[in-house]
Amino acid sequence: MRPRGMALAAAAAVAVLAAGTVAGVRGLSGERPAPAVATGPMTRATGEDAASAAPGRVTAVTVRDGYRLADVLRKLAQASGRPLAEFERAAKDGAALGLPDYAKGSLEGFASPGTYEVAPGRSAQQILADMVKQHRSTADWLGLVEGARRLGRGPRDVMIVASIVQAESSSLADMPKVARTIYNRLDHRPPMMLKMDSPLMYALGKYAVEASDDDLKSRSRYNTYRYHGLPPGPILNPGRDAIEAALRPATGSWLYYVVVDPKTGATKFAGSPAEYETLVKERKRRTRAEQ
Incomplete structure (x- = not known):
């Protein structure tokens, strides 16, 4: 695993399916407003x-x-x-x-x-x-529009964040923390790039968990290793939980997260480069132990 600004947290969430099939990332969120469905024989x-x-x-x-x-x-x-x-x-x-x-x-x-x-x-x-x-x-x-205003952002930006949260989170519990990490990186001074693989994979039409060296050469505006700020638009259609996490992020100073256990998707968060490197080492140890 290359040391990067951010370790992709979608390793346990993304289902990579055969060409021509539908790849689902998460299950249905609970308690969303129910859509209208047909009545009668179905x-x-x-x-x-x-x-x-x-x-x-x-x-x-x-x-x-x-x-x-x-x-x-x-x-x-x-x-x-x-x-x-x-x-x-x-x-x-x-x-x-x-x-x-x-x-x-x-x-x-x-x-x-x-x-x-x-x-x-x-x-x-x-x-x-x-x-x-x-x-x-x-x-x-x-309350998307009002909630975005409280965050000092527009509703489109919140939906972009929600789509990344959906792709990057290994569990529902991690979503508010992932959202906070994204906002912390966006607001950091000096500026920090997001350095997340999921927007680039979207632009390239891939479902891989980690971008390759060749992928990182892409000049797409969705390449968050090349450009600062959010990508131009959502990268998927997020569920209610991801949108809620983007509107109500957890409180914390995290700037990084690492899937420390690729088998279970267990994710830990860090607020400094030193803490991040410690988590990367933990991931490597667990990965070696499972081989």
């Missing part, structure tokens, strides 16, 4: 099972926390039997989908996780609009 299907739903039946498809938009669109196309291109076109029309102004016309980050009706005759636009409506409901319930 075939419930998720993932690959959705493709086998009986024709003419209403299908309820579950989109879990942490899906990238590209994976969401593939999953919905599979569940509905509609062409993927139809969903891709609909996703580009932010105004028709009812996206909030702070989304800046991009659906990534605002296709809210949940369970949605995929019924015969429902268009891709209608299905995606339901996801945006659910985002608005969750945002209102959590």
Whole structure:
């Protein structure tokens, strides 16, 4: 493991699946406002099972926390039997989908996780609009705009942080600490780069846990090893827990975190380079012991 400004905490959270399948990062958050689902006869299907739903039946498809938009669109196309291109076109029309102004016309980050009706005759636009409506409901319930203002940030920035928190956290308990670490690095003087792998993996269309040396050469604005500040937009669609963590980060002076046990995803946080190096050594010892 190369010593870096930040050790990726998603090692235990990211599921790297075969090409053409949907990669889910986290499970569903609890107690989110429930989306509207179909009434009457229904075939419930998720993932690959959705493709086998009986024709003419209403299908309820579950989109879990942490899906990238590209994976969401593939999953919905599979569940509905509609062409993927139809969903891709609909996703580009932010105004028709009812996206909030702070989304800046991009659906990534605002296709809210949940369970949605995929019924015969429902268009891709209608299905995606339901996801945006659910985002608005969750945002209102959590007080996104007001909470962002209290943090001295905009709601878009909070959603970007939430998406990184979703990708980088090995557990729900770690999310507020990861959020605080991100804010501490953003606010640090002199400025610190985030140096996180997950935004770069998003830009490169990869699901790897750690960026390679070649990956780090990327000039993408999502390369937080090259540029200061947040990436240009969300890197996935975060769940309620990640958004809440971004709005209500834990109290602490952490600047680093390390997955000290890759097997369990146990993560520890550090406030200084010396503490960080100690955690890196702990990770190496545990890794050697498990080999």
